[in-house]
Amino acid sequence: MPVMTYRDALRAAMAEEMERDEQVVLLGEDIGVYGGTHLVTNGLIDQFGPRRVIDTPISENGFTGAAIGMAMAGMRPIVEMMTWNFSFQAADQIIQNAAKIHYFSGGQVHVPLVIRGPNGGGVQLSAQHTHSLEGFYGHFPGLKVVSPVTPEDVKGMMLASIRDPDPVIFLEAGALYGTKGDVPEGDYTVEFGKARIAREGSDVTLVAYGRQVNMLLRVADDLDKEGVQAEVIDLRSIRPFDTETIITSVKKTNRAVVVQEQWRWFSVASEVAALIQEHAFDYLDAPVERVSGAEVPAPYARNLEVAGFPSEEQILEAVRRVLYQESR
Amino acid sequence: MATTKRTARRGKTGNDAGTDSRKEPQVQLETEELISLYQKMVEIRLFEDACQRGFRQGKIGGYLHLYIGQEAVATGFLESHRSGDRIITAYRDHAHALLLGATPRQIMAELYGKGTGLVKGKGGSMHLFDAENDFYGGYGIVGGHIPLGVGMAFAAAYNKEDSIVQLYLGDGAINNGAFHEAANLSGLWGQDGLNPCLWILENNQYGMGTSVERATANTNLASKFDAYGIEHEQVDGMDVVAVIESARRASERVRESGTPFAVEALTYRIVPHGAADFLERYRTKEEVKKWRERDPIGLLEQRLEDAGVEEIAIAKIREEKQDIVADAVKFAEESPVPELSELTTDVYASEMHVADAG
Ligand SMILES: Cc1ncc(C[n+]2csc(CCOP(=O)(O)OP(=O)(O)O)c2C)c(N)n1
Ligand SMILES: [Mg+2]
Numbered sequence: 085m086p087v088m089t090y091r092d093a094l095r096a097a098m099a100e101e102m103e104r105d106e107q108v109v110l111l112g113e114d115i116g117v118y119g120g121t122h123l124v125t126n127g128l129i130d131q132f133g134p135r136r137v138i139d140t141p142i143s144e145n146g147f148t149g150a151a152i153g154m155a156m157a158g159m160r161p162i163v164e165m166m167t168w169n170f171s172f173q174a175a176d177q178i179i180q181n182a183a184k185i186h187y188f189s190g191g192q193v194h195v196p197l198v199i200r201g202p203n204g205g206g207v208q209l210s211a212q213h214t215h216s217l218e219g220f221y222g223h224f225p226g227l228k229v230v231s232p233v234t235p236e237d238v239k240g241m242m243l244a245s246i247r248d249p250d251p252v253i254f255l256e257a258g259a260l261y262g263t264k265g266d267v268p269e270g271d272y273t274v275e276f277g278k279a280r281i282a283r284e285g286s287d288v289t290l291v292a293y294g295r296q297v298n299m300l301l302r303v304a305d306d307l308d309k310e311g312v313q314a315e316v317i318d319l320r321s322i323r324p325f326d327t328e329t330i331i332t333s334v335k336k337t338n339r340a341v342v343v344q345e346q347w348r349w350f351s352v353a354s355e356v357a358a359l360i361q362e363h364a365f366d367y368l369d370a371p372v373e374r375v376s377g378a379e380v381p382a383p384y385a386r387n388l389e390v391a392g393f394p395s396e397e398q399i400l401e402a403v404r405r406v407l408y409q410e411s412r
Numbered sequence: 413m414a415t416t417k418r419t420a421r422r423g424k425t426g427n428d429a430g431t432d433s434r435k436e437p438q439v440q441l442e443t444e445e446l447i448s449l450y451q452k453m454v455e456i457r458l459f460e461d462a463c464q465r466g467f468r469q470g471k472i473g474g475y476l477h478l479y480i481g482q483e484a485v486a487t488g489f490l491e492s493h494r495s496g497d498r499i500i501t502a503y504r505d506h507a508h509a510l511l512l513g514a515t516p517r518q519i520m521a522e523l524y525g526k527g528t529g530l531v532k533g534k535g536g537s538m539h540l541f542d543a544e545n546d547f548y549g550g551y552g553i554v555g556g557h558i559p560l561g562v563g564m565a566f567a568a569a570y571n572k573e574d575s576i577v578q579l580y581l582g583d584g585a586i587n588n589g590a591f592h593e594a595a596n597l598s599g600l601w602g603q604d605g606l607n608p609c610l611w612i613l614e615n616n617q618y619g620m621g622t623s624v625e626r627a628t629a630n631t632n633l634a635s636k637f638d639a640y641g642i643e644h645e646q647v648d649g650m651d652v653v654a655v656i657e658s659a660r661r662a663s664e665r666v667r668e669s670g671t672p673f674a675v676e677a678l679t680y681r682i683v684p685h686g687a688a689d690f691l692e693r694y695r696t697k698e699e700v701k702k703w704r705e706r707d708p709i710g711l712l713e714q715r716l717e718d719a720g721v722e723e724i725a726i727a728k729i730r731e732e733k734q735d736i737v738a739d740a741v742k743f744a745e746e747s748p749v750p751e752l753s754e755l756t757t758d759v760y761a762s763e764m765h766v767a768d769a770g
Contacts, residue, residue, distance in 0.1 A: 117694050118621030141587035141627040142554045142619055170553065173589070208473030208525065210536045212552035380759050384536030385525035386473060387749045 085266040093235040093267045094124050097242035111138045111147050112164030121166055148174035152182050155197040165201035169213050182251040183226030197251045202258025204345050214382030216346035221253040222322040229322040231255040231293045235265035240274030257295040277324030285313035289333040289340040293319035296343045303399045331363045338369040339406040348376035373402040434648045439657040443719045449652050453483045453709050455733045456507045459516055462737050467687040472523045474536045477504040481682030484708035485614050488655025492663040500548045500561045501580035503538035513545040516740035527750035555588030562598045565609035569670050576608040576666045584619020587627050598672045599640035605670030610662055616681040621694035634676035642672045649677030650706045
């Protein structure tokens, strides 16, 4: 299998599907001539031309709505949000139209649309440019929400997203664009709603999605040295959601820690904790722990920012609490 | 390559270096006034050169957007600022804060993420605020701040403050829905004298890598205000004296009438969009060079020389400003980072503490 970066896997998936299906077009700010602010679409305008790689003005509400219209009329647009922070301007179109048209048209019209872009904190981007929106978009029935972390999943889930008949919110781990991994060639898709066991273990279940998965793998290595075997689950998809994989794991380990960068209140981790107590209450040996971002808008100063994001120490502390070990 | 073809298609405004709006201003400024303007503009330029260095050294993080090439616009308009007039802009905001009275030390410390910063290290480059000096930010979402300016103008009229708002926005922001809704409100409320808002459209030819021509079919940006009943004019944004002439007239008119007025300043961002951007495939070196010849600081130097100010006096100003900037950098470097307890302060204005939420 070729080794590719997260970024190149994204581009490869989109380019392959554009070759196969000319209804697939890209829209977004500076995705063409400029090459994409994160270079995800770099070169695609040369390959497919400006009719299919459409540079838009800074009109998120307008071009996202227009993409919904294209999808309703038979096309398969992929919208790039330069970053998901700008999607609030398009939220009316995404939530009020994309998510609901199939339902309120009584199933007559559907919206095969992908909206993609980097999500989550960067380095010192501060309050208006730091959001993790899985919980936010995951809240709305009618949307599918995915958050891949490996280049392999990026390709497989992007192809699945483009072919999906429903609107897909494709939340990329912007911080991982440069990370590498094996990526299957050709027509490779990953089914939505199937979590991935990133590491097997028997003592505690650690759950995350996006870049926090990599953090959990590092924590699991540390725990290994202490003789604790952690099972790491990568959710991959927020909606649909794979309850079964989590419950099976918790029945085995009897303990769970859920980690996310987003705020804790009304979040994915809260949902996971609720599902575990509904389906595996009798198996739990400790309350489910949630490790989340600090309940504040993101600060600029690096020391404050670091203190506001979930850390490996916080995760280790949470693991020790569910294992009833002394904290260090 | 398609890229080159499309870049070459850039139309008039990108290449003519602002010629359309250029005519010799009528306003007569004393030599002292010219010197004072020069001091301000040089301070901004040298300050931002230091920002760029700090960014390259990794001492400034996040997004950093420099105003290099556009100094005459804010300098010229804020010359008409009267205490109490509220100022609001987007993320390219260092000059505005400096001109309104925030010190180079406070701003540099902010960019360095220090507790002594203008907003305690919480906002960074994009979110400078200095309410005491009438500066209401500093915003990162394109278009997002525009309705706020209109609302502040309403409040000023409602409370009979005799103050106005200077609302700055970019050529890219004008294609954002927020602009159109806010401009409509401003025109509407202005009919009743309830919107003393001076709209300052900083047309620096590009929104990131997208030229005006590639972003809208009607490239006469000032004319967009026609749709909302707001009168407007264009000004050469590279010539601070021309800007002052327009600014004085426009501010007076807005202040007296309580109705909005818009000025499109034709200017140019000489530097890349953000300090981290290096690919400039969207414009040619020749184009940048052409605009550099009309660098606002260079043009002002020309005026100073014409007024008989000696080169040595000009050089001395630069030296003085260099010292001030060096002092600001030193202050920023030596300042402590914010206390960790600051993470959770300022979330609410009321007594509610974040812990009450979780
Ligand atoms: C809603 C939104 N979309 C996209 C961005 C990313 N972005 C930041 S600045 C910018 C260009 C804005 O251009 P303009 O209004 O002309 O201001 P300038 O940068 O030229 O000063 C873009 C697209 C953003 N910050 N907000
Ligand atoms: Mg611009």
